[in-house]
Amino acid sequence: MNDLVLSLLRLGFLVLIWLLVLSVVGSMRRDLAIGSRSRTGKPSARALKKNPELAEPEPTTRKPASALQILEGPLAGRTITLQGQPILFGRAQDATVVLEDDYASGRHARLFPQGSRWFIEDLGSTNGTFVGDSQLTRAQAVEPGQRIRIGKTVLELKA
Amino acid sequence: MTEVQTAPVPRRNLELLLLLLALCVGGAAFFLVGSATEDNDSKNFLIQMGIMGALALIIHVLLRIFAKYADPVILPITVALNSLGLAMIHRIDLAKGTSQSSRQLMWTAIAILVAALVLWAVKDHRILRRFTYIALLASIVLLLLPLIPFLGATINGARIWIHVGPFSLQPGELAKITLSIFFAGYLSSNRDLILMAGRKVGPLQLPRMRDMAPMVIAWLLSIGVLVVQRDLGSAILFFGLFILMIYVATARISWVIIGLLMVVVGGVFAALTMGHVERRVNVWLNAFDPEIYQARGGSAQIVEGLFGMADGGLFGTGLGGGSPYRVPLANSDMIIASFGEEIGLIGVTAIVLLFMLLVSRGLRAALGARDTFGKLLASGLAFTLGLQCVVIIGGVTRLIPLTGLATPFMAAGGSSLLANWIIIALLLLISHNARRPMSGIVGPTDEIATPSTSRLKDRKAVTNQ
Numbered sequence: 001m002n003d004l005v006l007s008l009l010r011l012g013f014l015v016l017i018w019l020l021v022l023s024v025v026g027s028m029r030r031d032l033a034i035g036s037r038s039r040t041g042k043p044s045a046r047a048l049k050k051n052p053e054l055a056e057p058e059p060t061t062r063k064p065a066s067a068l069q070i071l072e073g074p075l076a077g078r079t080i081t082l083q084g085q086p087i088l089f090g091r092a093q094d095a096t097v098v099l100e101d102d103y104a105s106g107r108h109a110r111l112f113p114q115g116s117r118w119f120i121e122d123l124g125s126t127n128g129t130f131v132g133d134s135q136l137t138r139a140q141a142v143e144p145g146q147r148i149r150i151g152k153t154v155l156e157l158k159a
Numbered sequence: 160m161t162e163v164q165t166a167p168v169p170r171r172n173l174e175l176l177l178l179l180l181a182l183c184v185g186g187a188a189f190f191l192v193g194s195a196t197e198d199n200d201s202k203n204f205l206i207q208m209g210i211m212g213a214l215a216l217i218i219h220v221l222l223r224i225f226a227k228y229a230d231p232v233i234l235p236i237t238v239a240l241n242s243l244g245l246a247m248i249h250r251i252d253l254a255k256g257t258s259q260s261s262r263q264l265m266w267t268a269i270a271i272l273v274a275a276l277v278l279w280a281v282k283d284h285r286i287l288r289r290f291t292y293i294a295l296l297a298s299i300v301l302l303l304l305p306l307i308p309f310l311g312a313t314i315n316g317a318r319i320w321i322h323v324g325p326f327s328l329q330p331g332e333l334a335k336i337t338l339s340i341f342f343a344g345y346l347s348s349n350r351d352l353i354l355m356a357g358r359k360v361g362p363l364q365l366p367r368m369r370d371m372a373p374m375v376i377a378w379l380l381s382i383g384v385l386v387v388q389r390d391l392g393s394a395i396l397f398f399g400l401f402i403l404m405i406y407v408a409t410a411r412i413s414w415v416i417i418g419l420l421m422v423v424v425g426g427v428f429a430a431l432t433m434g435h436v437e438r439r440v441n442v443w444l445n446a447f448d449p450e451i452y453q454a455r456g457g458s459a460q461i462v463e464g465l466f467g468m469a470d471g472g473l474f475g476t477g478l479g480g481g482s483p484y485r486v487p488l489a490n491s492d493m494i495i496a497s498f499g500e501e502i503g504l505i506g507v508t509a510i511v512l513l514f515m516l517l518v519s520r521g522l523r524a525a526l527g528a529r530d531t532f533g534k535l536l537a538s539g540l541a542f543t544l545g546l547q548c549v550v551i552i553g554g555v556t557r558l559i560p561l562t563g564l565a566t567p568f569m570a571a572g573g574s575s576l577l578a579n580w581i582i583i584a585l586l587l588l589i590s591h592n593a594r595r596p597m598s599g600i601v602g603p604t605d606e607i608a609t610p611s612t613s614r615l616k617d618r619k620a621v622t623n624q
Contacts, residue, residue, distance in 0.1 A: 006194065006195060006477065007477070009187075009190075009191060009194070010191060010474075010475070010477035010478065010480070011474070012187070013184075013187050013188065013191055013502070014474065014475075014502060014503075016183060016184050016187055017184050017239075017243075017502075017510075018505075018509050020177070020180050020181060020184050020239055021509050021512050021513060021516070023180060024177065024232045024235070024236060024513075024516050025516070027170075027173055027177065027231065027232055028516075028520075051169060114529075
């Protein structure tokens with residue numbers, strides 16, 4: 001092979017490897033727009049059709065629940081302010097909300113924030129935790145107004 | 160810990176495009192090697208790149224099925240680095256008449272298939288948290304394997320190899336993955352305790368003695384690796400990994416300072432008392448002394464590598480145009496020096512940048528991950544890749560003493576290739592988890608262990624009402 005051609009090919013190789021580096025860097029530009037719904041950030045109608053799970057389940061402006069009201073049970077009438085910390089319900093003395101209730105387990109259920117929503121999770125209690133009429137099988141999001149039942153206690157989130 | 164998210168978009172097509180570009184880079188390297196050295200087997204590069212491309216495509220298709228939202232640049236960068244390494248090993252083969260590159264290609268195939276298996280079998284990295292203590296046990300077994308008589312073997316003064324049939328393996332390479340899993344699992348369960356307790360001295364919050372215990376054990380383990388297996392590189396890697404992970408978990412600079420002090424104490428002790436460490440430091444400091452250059456196990460390797468890189472200059476001699484084969488271990492420990500000679504500073508800078516981008520994508524996955532375990536695991540794995548590069552590239556360029564760590568994805572050596580591809584598979588899974596859209600259901604195992612202190616605080620809030 002001609003020396004000149006070879007030199008040009010070698011230079012071309014250096015250009016090619018830098019092209020790879022630059023296209024990788026270029027494709028990461030999107031990460032600079034963290035948090036803002038930038039033009040590239042929102043899925044297009046076509047992308048939505050192809051990947052239906054991209055659809056926003058609810059508007060992001062919704063305010064998170066700020067308080068927990070106890071409606072029935074031994075602590076009925078109390079209101080607990082939510083401060084972004086997880087809350088543990090149970091008979092155990094180290095629980096956040098101690099339930100004096102023979103139908104509650106020691107460590108019964110846990111209410112925790114994720115994003116702008118609160119989730120409730122059963123910690124393997126004997127009598128189960130209910131949201132509305134259905135028993136929890138895994139962590140589930142709760143909306144203000146939904147009734148949560150733990151033993152004899154019934155609670156509700158307040159916006 | 161911080162959580163940073165962008166709007167979820169799969170971006171698998173971008174990955175395919177970058178993958179093609181990466182394969183072009185590898186193919187061009189093979190083509191240049193062949194045309195410059197008058198390689199009579201010119202079809203060779205098509206076969207090699209065909210195999211590489213098919214393997215990369217397997218991972219790509221698996222990602223489309225199992226991890227649609229995985230980071231789109233991790234796989235292309237890895238494929239580019241791996242095929243560049245293959246091309247260089249092939250080039251050294253041609254000069255020396257060896258056949259390392261077909262072996263390396265076979266190991267690449269094994270490694271990528273194992274990575275595919277990991278993608279398929281694990282699917283969600285949070286499963287790995289269940290194996291926290293099993294991972295610790297596995298790490299200890301992996302580190303002790305080479306010490307078993309008949310099974311273990313000493314190569315180049317380090318007892319880190321085992322023989323299994325026709326293969327020789329370095330089980331310590333896999334230990335960096337199992338150790339990352341253990342540290343991530345242990346710290347994600349106990350970080351609150353470590354974080355809360357302790358005295359404050361000036362601006363530093365000192366940890367309690369009993370929280371220090373795992374760190375002391377990690378330190379002793381690294382020193383043990385250093386003394387018993389005579390493997391300086393792995394010792395640095397394991398201890399560095401632990402310092403980083405505890406820093407990421409607690410954001411306490413005091414841990415880093417304590418860790419660095421322990422490194423200094425251990426390093427000075429090792430340099431003064433252990434022959435092989437002392438010799439390496441001496442070789443590093445006085446590399447150009449003729450006596451040390453000519454000594455057995457002296458500085459000839461480093462100095463020849465430096466001469467090679469100097470010969471390459473800015474643009475390099477071109478692939479196949481230099482004489483990197485003059486350096487001992489030109490296709491494994493010194494492969495960066497071989498690249499420095501043949502594609503020059505401009506090319507090596509691109510390679511180092513590719514490594515850096517790879518590590519940054521790993522850390523990005525850690526930032527986006529929604530569970531503590533995933534954050535810690537991703538940052539640990541990304542850091543493992545980064546630290547390997549720093550230690551070996553720093554050693555080859557005489558920034559720090561040269562220690563025998565493998566350049567990830569490039570150096571000839573099956574175990575390292577296997578371990579690093581598994582790391583890539585795990586990073587892809589964690590990045591999928593970090594980038595996919597939030598659904599209403601979160602994993603039931605996430606952080607059940609609520610810190611006892613915040614629980615007390617909340618109770619006060621309740622009783623005050």
